[in-house]
Amino acid sequence: xxxxxxxxxxxxxxxxxxxxxxxxxxxxxxxxxxxxxxxxxxxxxxxxxxxxxxxxxxxxxxxxxxxxxxxxxxxxxxxxxxxxxxxxxxxxxxxxxxxxxxxxxxxxxxxxxxxxxxxxxxxxxxxxxxxxxxxxxxxxxxxxxxxxxxxxxxxxxxxxxxxxxxxxxxxxxxxxxxxxxxxxxxxxxxxxxxxxxxxxxxxxxxxxxxxxxxxxxxxxxxxxxxxxxxxxxxxxxxxxxxxxxxxxxxxxxxxxxxxxxxxxxxxxxxxxxxxxxxxxxxxxxxxxxxxxxxxxxxxxxxxxxxxxxxxxxxxxxxxxxxxxxxxxxxxxxxxxxxxxxxxxxxxxxxxxxxxxxxxxxxxxxxxxxxxxxxxxxxxxxxxxxxxxxxxxxxxxxxxxxxxxxxxxxxxxxxxxxxxxxxxxxxxx
Ligand code: LLP
Numbered sequence: 001x002x003x004x005x006x007x008x009x010x011x012x013x014x015x016x017x018x019x020x021x022x023x024x025x026x027x028x029x030x031x032x033x034x035x036x037x038x039x040x041x042x043x044x045x046x047x048x049x050x051x052x053x054x055x056x057x058x059x060x061x062x063x064x065x066x067x068x069x070x071x072x073x074x075x076x077x078x079x080x081x082x083x084x085x086x087x088x089x090x091x092x093x094x095x096x097x098x099x100x101x102x103x104x105x106x107x108x109x110x111x112x113x114x115x116x117x118x119x120x121x122x123x124x125x126x127x128x129x130x131x132x133x134x135x136x137x138x139x140x141x142x143x144x145x146x147x148x149x150x151x152x153x154x155x156x157x158x159x160x161x162x163x164x165x166x167x168x169x170x171x172x173x174x175x176x177x178x179x180x181x182x183x184x185x186x187x188x189x190x191x192x193x194x195x196x197x198x199x200x201x202x203x204x205x206x207x208x209x210x211x212x213x214x215x216x217x218x219x220x221x222x223x224x225x226x227x228x229x230x231x232x233x234x235x236x237x238x239x240x241x242x243x244x245x246x247x248x249x250x251x252x253x254x255x256x257x258x259x260x261x262x263x264x265x266x267x268x269x270x271x272x273x274x275x276x277x278x279x280x281x282x283x284x285x286x287x288x289x290x291x292x293x294x295x296x297x298x299x300x301x302x303x304x305x306x307x308x309x310x311x312x313x314x315x316x317x318x319x320x321x322x323x324x325x326x327x328x329x330x331x332x333x334x335x336x337x338x339x340x341x342x343x344x345x346x347x348x349x350x351x352x353x354x355x356x357x358x359x360x361x362x363x364x365x366x367x368x369x370x371x372x373x374x375x376x377x378x379x380x381x382x383x384x385x386x387x388x389x390x391x392x393x394x395x396x397x398x399x400x401x402x403x404x405x406x407x408x409x410x411x412x413x414x415x416x417x418x419x420x421x422x423x424x425x426x427x428x
Contacts, residue, residue, distance in 0.1 A: 002342045002364055004333040005252045008378045010043035010291050012403075021335040021376070024402030028295055028335040031407050032374055035398050037297040038315035040385050040411075044078070044403035046291040047381075050259060051082035054283055057263025061085060062280040064108055066244045067093050069284030069382040070292075072399060073100035074410035079287070080106060085128060087244075087282045091118040098125065108156070112180050116140050120149050129156045129239070131208050133181055135188075138195055138202075145201030155196060156206040156239055157182060159189045161227040165212030165220045165245065181209070184231060193235060206239025206277060207232050214285060216247040218257050218265040225266055229273035240277040242266055246286040250379045251329040259286055285382040292381030294319060294397070295335065298373045299351070309346040311365065313375055316350010317357045318391045320377070320384045324356055332363045332377045340366045348375075352392050385411070393419050 006013075009021075016022045020029045024043050031041055054063040064087045065079040071093060076086060077100040086102055088094040089110040097107055104125035111118065112133045119140055122130060130153045132138060145152065158181035182188040189207075196204040211224045225242060232240050247256040257265070262281075270279050296313035303309045322328040332348055334340070342364035350357040359377065369375075388396050395414035400407050 003339050004331055004342065004378075006338070008249060008252070008290070008331055009338075010046040010293070010378075011049060012043045012045050015338060019336055021338045023293070024407075025405035026400075026402040026407040028374060028376065031400055031402065032295055032297070034407065035400055035409065036413060037295055037374065038313070038319055038397040039295050039413075040292050040319075040380065040397055040399045041295055042292040042381060042399065042401045042410075044291075044401040044408075047075075047078060047288065047401075048082055050287045050291065051079055051084055053259045054263070054281075054287065055083040057260050058267070058279070058281055062278060064241070064280055064282045065287055066282045066284030067097060068386055070288040070384075070386050071096055072385075072411045074399075074401060074408075075288075076100035076102050085280075087284075091115070091121050094118075094122060094125070094127070104128075110158075114140070116144065120144055123149055123151070123153050126151065127153065129154050129205065130202070131156045131158050131241070132192070132196070132202070133158045135192070135195070138192075138199070142199065142201045152200070153202055154205045155202040156208045156241055157189070157192050157196060157204070158208045158210075159184055159228065159231065161209045161211065161224055161231075163209075163211050163220065163224045163227055165215045165217075165224075184227065189231065204237065206237045206241060207235065208241035208243065210243025210282065211245060213245050214247040215245045216254070216256050218261065221245070221262065222265055222269045225269040225275075226273060229270060229275050232277060233274050236276070238277055239280065240270070240275055241280050241282065244282040244284050244286075246283055248285055248289045248379060248382075250289075251331055256286075259283065262286070287382075289382035290379050292384070293376045293378045294380040294384065295374055295376045298369065298371055298375050301346075301369070301371060309344065310349055311346045311363065311369065311375075312349050312351060313359070314351055315394075315397065316352045316359060318350070318352060318389045318394045319397050320359060320380055321387050321389070322383060323358055323360065330360050330363075330377050330379065332360055332365060332375055334366055334369065335374050335376050337366060343367050344369060348377075351394070390414075390419065395419065 109122040160181035182192040300312040348360040348363035398413040399411035
């Protein structure tokens, strides 16, 4: 069997009478005709259902959506309306969240190198927590307090627990050798607690850890919970934040725990370890990844007999840098025949001017693939749009939310004029 495993598609997909796949009741061909390609198509109900699953597992206000995974105003609002708080990791993410009408009091600010300006923006706006990452950041918060910037923020200290998650080195963050947080092993974590407790410029309310991203093994989370519980229980603080990191299946054969299972593992571990704090988490990928697919148009097919076939689409590393950055795998299929066998193995590439511009190193596709076909890549809803670029001055794709037969544009395609919007040029 080489047909696509339909479990990689979002929840609300179905083949229409014309054989074309529909997302949220919207034919992919119609969405592509209206908004062009490439286009990110989100199954809005799938997004909502993952938010609801997370809130059911952990409780209202105990799930903090990691906006870095995918953020636009519609997404910020959707997550907030579904009972989640928002984790922002920059002044820009905070700005977008607040522009969607999400109150600062529902946002928590992250970052290993927050600027004084970002801290001022967040503190003055009244964010729920500043997750403090370093002693230098403590100095900056002290200086703002001395300068009369208030209110005094509630802070959570980011602890580096020394737990290595089984994931790609670039997205593993909990090990001792990390730019993030206060290390538990060398006593920095204790020193940070001491400093925060004595400080008049911050209220210490809890501790935090995040061991890494796209983690498939529940045991890694249980281990982190255990290490954090050892540290946190004697402190007796109201908040314990255990980060995000739950993996998702991108390709055939991958199996990740569900959000519900993740919740059970973490909450059971915390209970048996005697944690009395409110436990919250910060999922990003597990909320957004499987909710979307990217739809491209096939432009050039180059067959080099005895070598390989290259299939080029009208996007590439600018809308999905993950294959190039992390060697991440993705499936691909033709929405006009989602269940067809895929017996052609080809290198799926974009339109950027470099050979590294690969979307799938060994994509499986139907043999009748032709120039002009729509080609879809599932599970692109997290860290695709958000990590996109304008390389080669390619305009960023639009984002469309589909639900109940309605396709709603939430981010329009960039125009050539947008490419000049920040370009300051004085002729002569
Ligand atoms: N909390 C903190 C403090 C984080 O640093 C992250 C992700 C999350 C929560 C959300 O993690 P998630 O549930 O999405 O795994 N660009 C990479 C992922 C980088 C993740 C960075 N931090 C990728 O495309 O795989």
